[in-house]
Amino acid sequence: MTTFIVRRLLQLPIVLLAISLLIFGMMQFLTPEQRAATFVKSEQQAQHLDQVIRQYNLDKGFFVQYGSWLKEVLHGNLGFSKQSHEPVLTTIAKRLPVSTELALYMFFPTLAFGIWMGTMAAIHRDKLIDQIVRVFAIAGWSLPTFVLAIWLLAVLYGYLHCCGIGRADDKYMVMFAQGTLKTYTGMITVDGLLNGRFDVFLSGLKHLVMPVLTYMVVASAQIMRVLRSSMLDVLNSDYVRTARAKGLPERVVNLKHARRNAIIPVVTIAGLMIAFMIEGVFFIEIIFNIPGLGQWSIPAAIQLDFPAVIGIALLTGVSVSLANLAVDILYGMIDPRISFQ
């Protein structure tokens, strides 16, 4: 097990290097002036681009350029974003906790809901509950995140006046901005609890209802489908019949014997879900007015703010590789048969 984890960890730098090469390769389609923008740290420097081009060897060969770019990136200089009027890294540091909080709250309920639905559908195969779950899955599958978000926004927020848009009630946001409430992590719910203010925590949760609900409907369908079919396979296997023949209660057979083994493909899907979730977070931030990474980087892409988009691409590449690493390790822990070749 330990060798498996160590070997997998050693792979990580290679993957990251490949991603950085890929992104840098795509940057070569830009002119040197445009590329220079990704090195600039302030507005003053932007006035003297030719100097920047010379300083970072932007008129030299590919690998010389790649070397000086990588050095800057590793030192935390991702350039200056004209969209947010500050260095890219500063913006990312400010907005990453917001998006991370959203993603964490979206991920676990979706996973739990998908697993629950998949189990129910498989146990009650071809019964009414199975049919309902399957129709729900097709419907959820056909609903793009942004469409469902718009519907929920109109009905829940516009018509029923429940939940909320943004991150928390305005008065709390003002208190955070003024410093009456201290910012520790940048995540509203966590900071609310750290400040000892349960009402802030609740307000944060209330504003997370619509984003989480949107994502749950859209993304749990895939988990449900995968779990249902793998559970049906397992339920037909010999050891499950043996367990039943031993006289074990149905519940124990289903949950302890069948689901434990059927869940393995779900881990794979959960890994792929991470890429899908980044997209979901971006759409949700734009529609529900949450000041995270998506709300900054998508307008940045439209305004041709290269440094911002390249910063986001790097960040995405790194987080996806880390998430895949976590999934692989989890995989090895859940299923001891899997080992690293």
Add this chain to the structure above:
Amino acid sequence: MNPQDMKPKRDPWYRSKTFKRFRRNPLAIVGSLLLLGFVVVALLAPAITAPQLANTPSARPCLRDLGVKRSEAVEALRNPLNAVFWKAVLAPPRSCYNIPRASFSPLPKPPSKKHPMGLSGDSYDILYGLTWGTRTAFYVGFLVVGISLAIGIVIGGLSGFLGGATDNLIMRVTDVMLSFPGLVFVMIVSVIFGSGLTTVMLALALIRWAGYARFFRGDILRTKAQDFVDAARALGASPLRVFLKHVLPNAIGTLLILASMDVGAIVLTASGLSFLGLGAPVGYADWGQMISFARGYILGTAQGTPFDFWYVWIYPTLMLVLFGLAWNLLGDAVRDALDPKS
């Protein structure tokens, strides 16, 4: 005896078991009918929107390019005996894809006789945007599936044929492509090449080939392991001949069918990008764009009447969801028919 005659007679496709299973699935019928409706709407878009074309001044470039007078437009566009009808249906000029604006008012207007689905934000005609947008949807969907399928077949085929280190390298590349979020990739591509419908289609194709390549490679490896391939090899056929003549034709069918079901998913993604402003240029008939026109009016007016502008967002989102649903119902039924176990 001619060796051709020794082959067992195969039933035509419409009598195969797979097709029977598909036909007996009620959801498949619903999906097919829905899709048929969309095809009809797309084809008849000029006839459906003829009154808007004739009565909105900003639709004049389209009428001019079609070579029809304003007073005769409705008559001509709805008469299949007229050459203009066929020109508009089969090869409409680019200018016809611009949604006509009834006025310069930013506020939406409710459905009326002149504009049956109302006017969206900036006075764009909703009916026009949706009917012509159906054409854009099919165009984007089929083109992206076609391009990515072509890339996927070539690369997946190479991977399955060559095997070894090449195969391993190609599969690692597809790993990266599959785990990278498409939206971020489209953002990079459109920042480099400028945003637009072409860029979005290109970017989507450059992402989606990986899935097809993987699937195709898997099918090739499965087919390669079958007895008739061994038999062909034993008869002395060269590796290339075995691959092209025996493996490829048997492995490609499932991929083609399953990939064609992805049109719906691609259109949903492309619309999302247009909604964000990364897709079609402003005013181009496209569902995602119709939804983005509605963005400021979803919550109604400031006086607290939430569904005041219901028509600006309900029609376009419904259209998009029904389109996705049609393809998914169909795709689900096809998958069930191909693999009865699932």
